[in-house]
Amino acid sequence: MNKRSRTRFKTDLTVKVNCSDLPGGSCKARLADLSVHGLSLILQEKLPVASQVEVEWGSVTFLGELIYCQSYGQEFLVGLKVEESVYETARNRAGQQPQKNS
Numbered sequence: 001m002n003k004r005s006r007t008r009f010k011t012d013l014t015v016k017v018n019c020s021d022l023p024g025g026s027c028k029a030r031l032a033d034l035s036v037h038g039l040s041l042i043l044q045e046k047l048p049v050a051s052q053v054e055v056e057w058g059s060v061t062f063l064g065e066l067i068y069c070q071s072y073g074q075e076f077l078v079g080l081k082v083e084e085s086v087y088e089t090a091r092n093r094a095g096q097q098p099q100k101n102s
Helices: 086-095
Strands: 009-018 026-035 038-043 052-057 060-072 075-082
Touching (some): 009 038, 038 060, 052 075
Antiparallel strands (some): 009 026, 026 038, 038 075, 060 075
């Protein structure tokens, strides 16, 4: 039985991950799922728990703390706890209109 209090939405989107614990500081990853305050990512690199991670998804950027990292075949499945609501952040950014230069 799933004990999560929030619904998780499955995805398969490519995102950019920035983290000082990554070789070169960034990498591409797959966004496996998301919920109101978390993201699951599939990475090629292992990251230490408590790493501070920035995830860029189009025009939306999420900041959070890595709460788990586990083997996932030849890759790693990581969980990220984000401070701001994923849904609100994405909705607010999607609703922003580009500013025109005067």
